[in-house]
Amino acid sequence: MKKMGKFHYIIPVFVPDLGCPHQCVFCNQKRITGLDDVPDREKVAALVEDYLKTMPGGPGIKREVAYYGGSFTAIEPALQRELLAPAYRLLIQGKIDGIRVSTRPDSVSEDIMALLSSYGVNTVELGVQSMDDTVLFKSGRGHSSRDVLRASAFVKAWGMNLGFQMMIGLPGDSEKADLYTASELIALKPDLVRIYPCLVLKGTRLAEMFEHGEYNPLTIDRAVKICRKLLLMFERAEVNIVRIGLQPSEQINLEGDVLAGPYHPAFRELVESAVARDQVEYLLKKAAVEKAVEIEITVPEQDVSFVRGHKGGNVEYFKQKYGIIRYATVINFNLQRGIVKLTGVDGRKVDYTVSRKELPIVDKILER
Numbered sequence: 001m002k003k004m005g006k007f008h009y010i011i012p013v014f015v016p017d018l019g020c021p022h023q024c025v026f027c028n029q030k031r032i033t034g035l036d037d038v039p040d041r042e043k044v045a046a047l048v049e050d051y052l053k054t055m056p057g058g059p060g061i062k063r064e065v066a067y068y069g070g071s072f073t074a075i076e077p078a079l080q081r082e083l084l085a086p087a088y089r090l091l092i093q094g095k096i097d098g099i100r101v102s103t104r105p106d107s108v109s110e111d112i113m114a115l116l117s118s119y120g121v122n123t124v125e126l127g128v129q130s131m132d133d134t135v136l137f138k139s140g141r142g143h144s145s146r147d148v149l150r151a152s153a154f155v156k157a158w159g160m161n162l163g164f165q166m167m168i169g170l171p172g173d174s175e176k177a178d179l180y181t182a183s184e185l186i187a188l189k190p191d192l193v194r195i196y197p198c199l200v201l202k203g204t205r206l207a208e209m210f211e212h213g214e215y216n217p218l219t220i221d222r223a224v225k226i227c228r229k230l231l232l233m234f235e236r237a238e239v240n241i242v243r244i245g246l247q248p249s250e251q252i253n254l255e256g257d258v259l260a261g262p263y264h265p266a267f268r269e270l271v272e273s274a275v276a277r278d279q280v281e282y283l284l285k286k287a288a289v290e291k292a293v294e295i296e297i298t299v300p301e302q303d304v305s306f307v308r309g310h311k312g313g314n315v316e317y318f319k320q321k322y323g324i325i326r327y328a329t330v331i332n333f334n335l336q337r338g339i340v341k342l343t344g345v346d347g348r349k350v351d352y353t354v355s356r357k358e359l360p361i362v363d364k365i366l367e368r
């Protein structure tokens with residue numbers, strides 16, 4: 001069970017590479033899902049019922065069944081119906097509140113949308129990965145950016161929520177291409193986005209390319225730097241970023257499957273910490289502080305760990321760069337998330353504030 005928010009629960013149903021007509025260089029779907037067999041109607045029903053028993057319900061709680069993995073709408077229609085039927089029954093009974101599927105952009109058509117709609121699907125997540133056609137080609141995706149535009153228009157026209165999954169660090173990719181992808185996706189007004197740094201998994205074409213020196217994965221540092229810009233862009237456009245990075249327990253066996261690439265168990269925290277560091281640095285510049293012994297940062301409770309950085313990384317950064325020995329964080333329960341205040345410098349009270357959306361880094365990106 002995945003918690004998407006305080007009152008939003010996802011029941012994941014993994015459908016391994018059935019129906020996928022391609023072999024993307026980074027994908028070994030069976031490894032990603034950790035499943036070799038495809039569920040049938042009974043298995044899906046039992047799985048969802050089991051989840052529901054352990055899940056809180058009642059007013060204000062939203063529960064959704066999500067079909068992940070593979071390319072759901074590329075499966076033959078009879079099997080799509082078979083897999084969707086148990087979730088649809090629960091939807092009609094009011095036991096769940098929504099159904100989502102993830103699929104490829106070139107596996108969406110009027111007929112497919114009609115099928116999904118008749119089974120109550122209300123969210124379609126498209127595995128876009130990139131809007132740069134060279135990157136898509138080099139990654140063996142087998143579809144183009146035009147397919148993304150077409151599929152997005154279908155999803156919108158059928159009144160469903162539109163989600164995108166994008167990847168950074170693919171073959172032929174660059175930061176510029178990633179920022180371009182994000183701005184193209186934002187223009188399509190999605191409801192949600194997931195951002196995945198590309199990892200080299202065993203048994204994939206990418207693993208061979210890596211072993212032959214034809215592919216260099218991103219470092220964690222580089223991936224964090226790119227993702228922090230993407231996060232700020234999507235946030236400013238008010239797109240819900242439901243995931244940055246892979247979760248070990250849900251997706252892959254890290255011991256055996258990841259050969260290389262920017263994997264970190266707390267990847268999103270690293271990205272959030274990088275953004276918070278930008279905010280503190282921005283405030284120090286605003287206050288014309290070049291060196292200080294102590295500073296006081298005031299933040300909402302949930303953001304304290306980001307402002308201090310993963311394992312105190314930001315505290316160390318400001319110590320090295322500004323000589324700050326005492327990096328005090330004070331909680332203000334009334335502050336909105338994403339707001340950081342500089343409230344003290346070397347014993348002086350000061351008052352400088354910045355929200356994430358105000359960080360000039362986003363303006364610089366959008367100006368391009």
Ligand code: SF4
Nearest residue numbers: 020022023024027070
């Ligand atoms: S389209 Fe999806 S399932 Fe098919 S190979 Fe690519 S990533 Fe894997």
